[in-house]
Amino acid sequence: MTTVLKSYRPGSWYAVLGDHVTVLVPAAERHRVGALWELVDGGATRDEVLDTLVSGGLSSLSGVVLLGRRFDETQVIVRGAAVVVLTTRDGSVEEIDGAAAQTWVERSLGGVVSVSVRLDESEDDDRVISTGLVRVARVDVPPRQAEPEPEPEPEPEPEPEPEPEPEPEPQPEPEPEPEPEPEPEPEPEPGPEPEPQDVPTEMFAPVAPPPPAEPAARRAVAVLAFSSGEVIEVDRPILVGRAPEARRFALTEEPMLVTVLSRNQEISSTHLEIRPGTGVDEGHALVTDMGSTNGTVLVQPGQGPEDLQPGIPVRLMPGAVVDLGDGITLSVSATT
Structure with missing residues (x-):
């Protein structure tokens, strides 16, 4: 089974993130979260999760985002104050606003390469997760990349200083007469070479590496x-x-x-x-x-x-x- 990584920013909505299905509900739907987690964590399909969501009537559901995948199609249901943005392989972008319908807005789109669910405004950093239960303001699949810092503007180059005028070349001095070379001294006769001494083998033995540092013991807190x-x-x-x-x-x-x-x-x-x-x-x-x-x-x-x-x-x-x-x-x- 392929694990799909996602990124999220902390917020007020509950996000139940699974390998096959992702469902998000606002804070007012907290009483549904436990049952939704049991379904998604147990491998339920999108339709099974949808049946549970509407079992008490659509009017009792204040908002929801339900994401599933069937073959190459990404299936989306949005209700309430949530916006889902889908980007496909050819670069086209479709924005789905849950507030645009009294019931819900449903789309099935092929070739989707990224999904962005926008719920609340948040300035927190993005955090990466695969599956789990978290409170979110935004979810992105695949994980959202951090925006690069703007490059500083290049400083203007300083104007070149004028080159100094060349100084006049000095007149060459007359070369002194060469001194006579001294006669070479006679080389001494070679004496007997000293006998080689035994070198202790320990000097060339490989140095044993230091023992690896033991990992720091974990400290119990309770x-x-x-x-x-x-x-x-x-x-x-x-x-x-x-x-x-x-x-x-x-x-x-x-x-x-x-x-x-x-x-x-x-x-x-x-x-x-x-x-x-x-x-x-x-x-x-x-x-x-x-x-x-x-x-x-x-x-x-x-x-x-x-x-x-x-x-x-x-x-x-x-x-x-x-x-x-x-x-x-x-x-x-x-x-x-």
């Missing part, structure tokens, strides 16, 4: 204690679920997969992610709901229960408890 008995340190990304998959991660960032039992199927296949924080969150663990069907509940110390929003990371405090459903919880503690 410890997770699962109600099922497992205790895991958070020193890398951790995916938790019924059958977690790591398809959206790069080869250089291999996550740990933790499988939990869900007798009533309340826990999604890839339910949530816990990873070490970076930047202002460095030294802390972050938890993110991966668009689970039944959601995730977080209880921080001294606070009430909080439903995690899909795709939005939250810092975990020591003493926090995360409830995945089906009786599975995990407790967070600091490292010793």
Whole structure:
């Protein structure tokens, strides 16, 4: 299966990005995101995703962008405040505005080489992703290239300075008479050559290369204690679920997969992610709901229960408890 890279800018819309189907809905449709992620991540077709979107009636759907591909045709459905721009091999460009119809605008176009979905204004940098669940203001396939900085204008060349007038050449002085060459001294008779000394072989032995530097040990930022008995340190990304998959991660960032039992199927296949924080969150663990069907509940110390929003990371405090459903919880503690 070919993985298609995309780029996005962070924004308010939810983007469910799959290998075959991509669907985007505004923030008001947050309640649909979990079911859409289960469909797209499970390999559903465009028509199956469309059936789910309109199952409650078209009037209840405030906006959507649905992208699919059938053979050489790119299939697009746009509704609401969204614009999709398609560019074909021959250089033609078609712009599809979802606000131009009361229902939706649908197009099927062959030979498409790039797709740009524009939702909100955003000055953030573009980020590259293959599949996953993110909040976006714009999505481009293939990834959008950064605009080059303008070249500085060339400085004007300085005017050449006038060449100085040549100085008069001096008159040649008379050459002195050559001195007589001294007679050569007789060469001394050669003495006996010194005997060669044995050179220690160590001088010519190859120098052993220094041992490779050991990779820096990963520092754990928290410890997770699962109600099922497992205790895991958070020193890398951790995916938790019924059958977690790591398809959206790069080869250089291999996550740990933790499988939990869900007798009533309340826990999604890839339910949530816990990873070490970076930047202002460095030294802390972050938890993110991966668009689970039944959601995730977080209880921080001294606070009430909080439903995690899909795709939005939250810092975990020591003493926090995360409830995945089906009786599975995990407790967070600091490292010793």
